[in-house]
Amino acid sequence: MKVLVVNCGSSSVKYTLFDMDGEKKIAWGIIECIGLPEAYYKRQTSGTEEKKDSVKVTNHTEAVELIIKNLLDKKTGSINNIDEISVVGHRIVHGGEKFSKPVLVTPEVKEGLKSCFAIAPLHNPAHYAGIVAVEKMLPGIPSVLVFDTAFHQTMPDYAYMYALPYELYEKDHIRKYGFHGTSHNYVSQRAAAMLGKPIGELNLITAHLGNGSSITAIQKGKVIDTSMGFTPLPGVVMGTRCGDIDPAIIAYLMDEYPQYRDGATINNLMNKKSGLYGISGLSGDMRTIVKAVAAGNKKAKLAFDMLTYSVKKYISSYFGLLNGIDALVFTAGIGENSPSVREKICENLSALGIEMDVAENNEPSGEERVVSTAKSKVKILIIPTNEELMIARESKKVLSNG
Ligand code: ADP
Secondary structure, three states: OEEEEEEEOOOOEEEEEEEOOOOEEEEEEEEEOOOOOOEEEEEEEOOOOOEEEEEOOOOHHHHHHHHHHHHOOOOOOOOOOHHHEEEEEEEEOOOOOOOOOOEEOOHHHHHHHHOOOOOOOOOHHHHHHHHHHHHHHOOOOOEEEEEOOHHHHHOOHHHHOOOOOHHHHHHHOOOOOOOOHHHHHHHHHHHHHHHOOOHHHOEEEEEEEOOOEEEEEEEOOEEEEEOOOOOOOOOOOOOOOOOOOOOHHHHHHHHHOHHHOOHHHHHHHHHHOOHHHHHHOOOOOHHHHHHHHHOOOHHHHHHHHHHHHHHHHHHHHHHHHHOOOOEEEEEHHHHHHOHHHHHHHHOOOHHHOEOEOHHHHHOOOOOOEEOEOOOOOEEEEEOOOOHHHHHHHHHHHHHHOO
């Protein structure tokens, strides 16, 4: 059984074709810079090297068309006929309160997704365009939507509500939703497998640390709290996002600076110009920050310290909410690849039973592994995330459940 996973970002389309017998990747790639004078098409198959071309692609429909034509190419393609694809799984950033699990696409579901445009204006319209383009190119092949927010829908109301006037929740659906749910879900399942226990018997904290980062408290397989909110902006310090700040700062900026009187400019400041980048003035990329710290750059050190401190604060608070944990999981670009970030986060947490094996933590590896000491009460796990595979699995499941 073959499953095509499609992830339409605001200016990109990423795809992976899986053979679910053995869960192997057959073909994958990305078209980036859609709508700009030059777009880039990177693609690879299990038997070939990566190819990169510049292409002219003005919208998501053209991007999806190009990808599917390439998959069908007689010489270099990976499938002979569209019927070989059993189902297409779409990654959807925001499902609002409407969608708490993956769903098969129907006209009603598409309308439901449209009603979530206002709360995810950058992503959901792009996802919608991708769904329509797939329907055009792959007529008759079912599509499933898998939502980044769905895994977090188990949060209790006192965790997801903001203490604002209640009508803002009723009218504008302002509440915490949380993001990266597919990744937190995937790594929590892998953690249960590594610990050899059913997920329903475990308390976990999962730290997805990438360009965007979020921490999630998972009690017996159900999310009870997560660090992102109504949007992916709050929570820990990120690459270019500020994370938690005093919300009155926004009112101050609006009053003091004419240029900050519109939402888009303030959003740009907090989402694109802040975080590691804003503090260091160098970069939002952790690799650059780590190098600059080693070279003695003081602002880079401050950015590094702020990010690791903010993660540690969430871990400590979620530890309390869960009344103890079985494992702390690190995943995503920074979580999987930066020993110094992991070490700093876990420093002096022995009161919580979290003790890192520093030598093990420093071992370079792309594999799932345990990096806590033998006597650490809490297991510290590094688990490479695999959102695409999770989407493929969920899509297959929805299809077989009819
Ligand atoms: P996204 O959120 O865009 O999916 P990723 O999960 O790929 O991002 O994470 C990107 C982040 O991971 C960047 O900050 C990058 O610097 C960081 N990263 C990747 N490899 C390393 C490494 N070896 N050391 C430190 N940081 C790394």
